[in-house]
Amino acid sequence: MESLTLGKVFNILRNNLKIILLFTITGLIIGAFYAVTVFKPIYKSTAKLLIKNNTPTEYITALGAGNDLTALSRSGNPVLTQMQIITSGVLSDTVWQEISKKYKFQDDPKVGASLMQKAISVQNPVGTDIIEITAKWSSPKIAADIANGFATAYIGGNVDQSKQGLVQSQATISKELLTAQASLATVREKIRHFRQTNSTVNLEVESANIVDQISNLENRYHEMVASAGAEKNRVSSIAEKLGIDWHNAINSVALGHNANITAIQTRLGEAEEELAGLSTKYAPTHPAMIAVNSRIGQIRGELADQIRQTVGGSLENAQEILISDPVRTSMMESLVASEASYRGLAAQSGALRSAIQSLQARKAAIPNKQLALSNLLQEEANLALIVNTLKAKQLETGIRESGIISNISMIDLPSVPLNPAFPGRTQIAAMFAMFGALLGIASVMVMYLTKDTYDEVEQIEEELKAPVLGVIPWLDKQTYNEPNALLAIDDNASYYSLAYQRVVSSLRIRGYNTSSKSFVFSSTEFSKSRSTVLMNIAYGLSRAGRSVIVVDADFRTPSIHKEFGIKPNEQFSLAELLTSITKEVKETGEFNWRYLSYFVHELSEAPNLCIIPNIGNISDPNEFLYSPAFNVLIQKLKEQYDWVLIDTPPALAVSDAVTTSSYTDGVILISGLETTRSVLKKVSRLFSNYHIPIFGVVAREVQNSEAVLSNEYIKQIISNMMPEEESTLIKK
Template identity: 20%
Template sequence: MINADKDLPNTSSGLSNSSLDLTKSTSEEVIDLRHYFSVINKNKWRIIFLALAVSIFAAIVALNITPIYRATATLLIEADQVKAVSFEEIYGLDSNRKEYYLTQFEVLKSRKIAQAVVEKLDLINHPDFIGKPSAIREFIKDVKSNIPFLPQKKEVVLDGEEESDMVLQLLVKSFLSRLTISPVRKTQLVNITFESSDPQLAALVANTVGEVYIDQNLAAKIGMTETAAGWLTTRLSGLRMRLDESETKLQEYRERENLIDVSNMSGVSGVVGLISNELEQTSKQLVIERHVRNKLLSIVRVINEYGRDNLDMLGTITEITSHNTIQNVKKELVIVGRKVSELSQVYGPKHPKMIAAQAELITVNDNLSNQVHKLITGVEKQLTTSERNINALEEELVRIKAQYQTVTSKEYEYRKLSREVETNRKIYDTFFSRAKETEVTSDFNSAVARFTDRAFRPAYPTTPNKPLIVILAFIVTLGFGVVIAFVVDALNDTFKDAHDVENKLSQRMLGLLPLIHFKKKVGFMLHYFFDESGKKFAESVRTMRTSFVLTQLDKECKTIEVTSSVPGEGKTTTAINLAFALAQVERTILIDADMRKPSVCKRFDIPPYQPGLANLIAGTEKFSECIFHDEVSGLTVMPCGQRPPNPLELLSSPKFSELLAELKLSYDRIIIDTPPVQSVSDALVIAQQADAVIYVVKSDDTRIGVAQEGIGRLVRASAKIAGVVLNKVDTRKTSQSDSYHGYYNEYSYGDELTPVNDTRTLNKNG
């Protein structure tokens, strides 16, 4: 066989592929709202039916759902609880902190509270908590038990106590799933909500949870108080013994050391204070005495240096001259000297007054000398006395220091014993006061919480909200149906309208043929085009004919090939009806070139042995013997003839080209029905001889990729594609928003005109 794809030219493949890709990308980028509306409009009744069906089912389910009642009790958790005596440290909780409230909320949700409520109300025997057998679960269990290769769970054998405990724990778990603890924001209130199919039980459980919480809290406090009281009492005896022991040691130390008052808290009293003052005063006296001694030593050193008889030099010593006696004598000396000087101016040296004055002056000088010597002797005596005082003070200071060390060591030991006594006394007093407080207040405890609102029996169920369920089911199903419609439309890569044909294939759409519904046994009528019931179908064929003729006005288009991508798309039906339409106005011949699976003979009831195209190309029969005239339409039909073993070679032979050339002289239109492009290469070979190719695509069936590949093969074969015909369009799904205007309409306009065998009339009027 000849491989037409390899032999045919490939000059236009790049242009065609690029145009197809450009058109495809452009169509994907643009959001067509009309298309979305069209999808919804097409599927509106299906979506509405689905929504109604689901709503009815939801209503049935809602009617069979057991109503659930919800009851709520409100507790006020006390922040500052009333106490006869305050000893919060025993409980270990600070009620003013945020963590305190969070802890209480968790306690309300604890399994301990839930189990206490379950046992108190005997919920294990209440019908609302008795599990109902599930038919589905039993069915699954039976199926698993009857299938040997499925793993079987090992049954654990429990004794009576373990089994009852397990049942109780499951019941508590179910109880907690219905219980809701919700604190009210920025308050000390907490709501206790319980759900049950029994409204009376819902209210009873909500109230009981609060009561059990309050009772357990009081019991816990009483237990802690009693434990604390017992522990305090036990500790008191040991603390009392320790205090007595420390006081005894202190007293014995006092007696042993003969201590009366060794306290020195104020710094002015006590033995230590006296000794400290004595030590300080003695130290000061010693310093003063040493200063005096040093001063006297310096005076004596100067006296020894000047000499005891050198009155002139000794008179320069400040300590001597500053003495009152010396100053008085010097004043007297000055007075006597002034007197002698005055008398010497009046009297002579031997005058009695002068002699008496001179004697008085000598007496004053002698007195001054005596006084200086006495002062010198007194200084020496003072020095001796000062040294003795210093020695005595130093000895006293040593004695006082030794005494101070002894007293301070005794004070340290005393203070140590006193601190121990004081510490033991404080601890004992604290424990004693707490023990008395606990003993007095052990039978008094305020509640940790109180009810502000008790739960009451609800009059109406909370769930299910049956109208809301039905409305939501309807709305959700509508949305889900729309989504499904969009998904199905997106996954449906077939041709649905003219836009798909033009955008996906980049080809002109010549027309569409509606889907005709017939009984399977009857099939599609051959001359339905001429039947009274087929007016709309005939009009769509004539529209296709007119569109084709108008697109080929400036071309010599006699040989027309009709093909498709795959079998079953209706190319033969399209070729026959197009031939019928053209035969009404022009001389037309229909050739069945599908030598592999011919169907024209069956349609026209031509005997299978009737000679046809294969015989004519092979030269075994004459032209007149290879044609058939249809009396109804006036169409000339050339069947396939005897099915040859080499159809592609026959169609590729020069005789086929010569046959077409001869037919063009006798007929205005030559319609050739060919095999599908994707099946064999016959259509590609015939396309090189045809003046135009009409490509048939089945609506909602032909895949876009398959059609694009078929069109691409024709383009690569340099075929002159006139356009595409969309076949088997279900017009019942069309709407005003569909892009079928100009190709098909449900409403016919006037009566069909009488056929005119004039091509010029058709070309003018369309």
Template identity: 20%
Template sequence: MGTRVNLMHETPAPAEGRRRRTDEGPGGAARQARTDDALDLMAILRMLWRRRAIILGTIVVFMVLATLMLVQVSPRYTATALLTLEARQESVIDIEAVMSGLSPDASVINTELDVLQSGRLLGKLVDARNLTDDPEFNSALRPPNPIVQYLDPRTYIPPEWLTALGLSPEAGPVLSEAEQRARQRNRVIDAVGAALSVSNPDRSYTIRVSFETGSPDKSAALANTLADLYLTDQLEAKFEAIERATRWLGTRIGDLRQRVREAEVAVQRFREENQIIQASERVTVSEQQLAELNSQLITAQNDLTAAEARYAQVRDLADRGAISALGAVLDSALVQRLREQEAQIQQRRAEISNRYGERHPEVSKVNAELQDIRGKIAVEVNRIVAGMGNEVQVARGRVKALETRLDALKATSSNVEAARVELRELEREAESSRVLLENFLSRSKETASQEGLQQADARIISEAKPPAAPSYPKKKLVLAVVLVLASAVGVGLAILLEALDRGYRSLDHVQRDTGVTGLGMVPRLPRGKLRGKAPFDYVVRSPTSAYAEALRSAFNTLTYGRTPPPRTVLVTSSLPGEGKTTLGLCLARLLARAGDRRVLFIEADLRRGRVWPTLSGRAKAKRDEDRAPTLDAYLSGAEARWQACVITDEVSNLDLILGSGQGRDVQTLLRSDRMAHLVEAAREQYNLVLIDSPPVLAVSDAIVLSRLADTTVLVVQWAAMARDGVKSAVAMLDKADVEIGGAVMTQVDLRKHSRYGYGDYASYYGQYGHYYAN
């Protein structure tokens, strides 16, 4: 054994390597599974299950507080009236309204929302419902809250101190009664505005008007009243607009009438001053005379031309002697009668000449008649020609007279036209004033006709009804939120407590934090089972109990699968009180009682020997003395043979070497060759040597003794030992290159452990108790 220890010192393996080999041992697969389960959801659920009491307690406390709060809070009721803006306007008469309807776009809807919440409209509501006398809105009418007064520190401070500290309200200016009422009304309006909620759903012309008060009937009444006031306000605005328009139109019409009158008088006066007489609607007398005279002149000129043409023709015919062929001559009735007489006389002359001859007196008589007729014809023709000459002179004189008159009339007309330019300007001004007057008269009539046709730009589509249930507090919602929050707080507390829990409650925790294999969990023995006996007595008396089976399971996990199995096992712990000595002694008695192996228990804790006081009266030494020599006696050389220090437990046939508990220079003794010789010799004579060593963090004896053992078992007390202590102990053993065979958890409260829901085999001890004889 000494040689083996020296070899270990010559080729020390790193701590990680020793631990890795440990992982490759019997518990390697379990530790690998533990790594894979580090983020397993089941681990979280088990943690929550372990802390379910704090979670449920937190939920119960929060729910009770929330219920008490809901009972104390005064309920509030919300009633809603629905309005809609009219996108379609009815037109009874086809005239333009004085105030057109609303265009229901987003900006107009937002404006109407502001109108509904305006102080002017809310003031009308306050006056209509007499809300200044309502204590809910008028805080001056509410009695003071005694709790608030009790909690207000100013109640207990003298007034002069408050004044000195500047905490007393300063006296303001003295207000008249009307000013006080006005301020009170403004405060009530603000309170009503706080209870009002106005909204417009997206893509809708609907407006929701909601009131939240302590009474369902009041909420509905306020919402409906405000909706009615809003519609009435719209109509009043239109009527006021019509009234203003009518007044303005009346004033303008009066002014325009005066202007028209003055303009028409000016036109008439100008006509008279400039002698502009209107013959018709569009023509003046001078224009008409000028046109008629011009027409006469043209006619006269045409007549003159015709007369001159006829006279020229007569003169031409006269020069050729063919005057009788003149059409005027031919057309004369006198000439025609004279021609007929001439023809008759010529016929009679011809008859007389044929009958009597040319020389007959009758022929001369007839010739004298013929000459007389022809003289008359010539006189008539000359008269006609002279008449035609006179016609030319008359026509020429008429033309000249007309031209003279026309020139005079043109001069007069030119002056009139110059005056007519100014006259037309006066007429246009008068006409524009007249048209404007007519338009205003027509608009005034239209405006007057609209008074009875006005309608609001919105309408109520749903009146507010008294709500059956309060809107505040929403008990179900509050309780649901509180339940969620309480659950979150409970889970947070559970996580916090789990993080603050410095003790190990499962071998998985030990494996996760230290990498040491978990060998087993030994249950705590209640006093009812011990019946005044020690645990090592109970394990002998009840070898098939759960306690005994836990010890066997831990030992089997340590030894099975290891070749060769360890024959010297060091049992230690981080700190005193974790049950390492009890565990080692119980395991040793249990294995020795089985009879299939020889077991030696060495109490190597030379500083605090406690096994002998416990075993006194139960174990009997082979020698006659009451107590055999102790281990430190052999190590110090006081006893030559280590076999002399062995005592035998007759009940279990266990051999023990005990310490005195009063050793000095303990580490010198433990490092001595006699100690190494003892362990090596015991390995040859016994199948299993269990060495009970002091705690690792208390003294370094365990590290010294670990050099003599095949493996070391670390005892961890369930839920009591701080994790940092266990980690420190493992770190010290790793630095000393100690092979840690595994950890055994002792004093496990099986009932609590099963409730924690770790799911390990210790959780099922209670469920399968019929397998054990406790």
């Protein structure tokens, strides 16, 4: 499929603008006729209603299994509900009765109601509480009456429906309210009992306090453990220096010699345990904490005094322990004091450990309590919302009972339209014209895509994968009346000659770049114009000072000798030459190439151009084409001439072109732009299958009589530009 660019599409449409205009005008005429004779304009009239939010938000409540209230949910979109009501059959029946009575319509009521439903459309502008009722009818007044009838009937029906449902709403609301209040009271009692049982009002605050207390107690516990370890190490160090067992020394001093020390230690331990208990409940600055700390300080002072007294009397009176210096006395006092401090700290750390474990147990139980309390509070909130909503509904029904008003008002009355709705007669004609233009564009594109010929030489290049050497503007002999039609390239003032010159230049450049000099000329069509194009190209090459020989290898219908007026002589034709070569090579082993000149004809008008004609009509030339003599001949000609051009029949007619091309450097195809795509694909596939390169393409473009007039005009211009002696050489 050929790729189409936007620019190419515009060019196609511009070139076929007449077809598009024809379709457009035809569509406009048909549209105008339809609009005047058949089309009936439609008129629209619109009434606008405002849905006022006079009622509180609607809720739906229901009792489930076990008399548990289900969750609340909103009732749907009220505006969409109203729109469905307006288009219902009830209002259509009411409006049809009024319209049929006013305008004397005799249609069946069911048919009339259906017409009313089809005549209206209901819309809700986005983001508003407005409903637009639009009626369409062929009569502007009836359209306005239909819109007004639907709006009026809907407003009246809304009021009636509100009155009928009021009594039922009051009874239902009262029943639901009693049930909800009883359920709410039960839940609140459960919440009160839960808080009393767990001694808490706010579990989150309590949880935070417990975390803080655990953190503080753990810090104090680690401090006391560290201090107790330090005191224990100190006791061991002093006992080691005194050289006595420190347990015996302390027992003898603190317990054995003085009962007061034991009593004081007991009091100190009790005070420190009391301090540890209070620290779990109160801050250090609490009065109770301050009083206990003060008492502990006094007890420690008494313990120190008693130790000094006891140590001095015990050591002087003891027989087994001799204390004769105050240093040992001081060390003994330090020993006793450190042991007392160690025991006190150990007791405090044990109390703190117990307090921490108790707080951690309370903390672990909080999530379960919190979940239970949260469920109760959520249930209380739901029931409270239900109760408040039902109370509001109960109050609302009381207000409505005193005076019911509609929550729908008409803010825009339907008016009688002056102009028909879209599309009117003018728009119908324009739409037909637009449709005609689109149809014309589609037709042009379909014609282009389905056309089996080419419009541009680039398409031929893409199909054959070979360059186009040039485009020859072709004229048949009935149109082109030049005296020497065959050698059009010799007509210097003709743009046909310029076209051939471009082909010759392309062939010379491409042949030089590829070192190619022998070519088979064949055509994609069943036309003899191939021979004419070939001779003009050969003539152009010869004028450049190069030797050129043309071999007429069309054994079936040879024509080159006819074009140049060469008298037929079967003894000196190509067929006879090949036969002679084959015979002499077979008899003597080689051919005397001096006899080649008998078969070669030189043209008087082109000294460097020679022809080997073919005279006879041979139906099956394969014996010549496949013979080794043909290949030998071509190779010999390539040695003696600069260019060897071979004329063969059309490529698709017979296999002559394929066979002959195997002896040369390639094939040059002559193809018209009117050649179909399918034919060109077959030709390309034919040469590709035999690996024969297509050296180039010469495209023919069919011209008309206007091209002849253009050619004459170019002659006159060039003639006026040349000197007088040169202009006389130009053919008139």
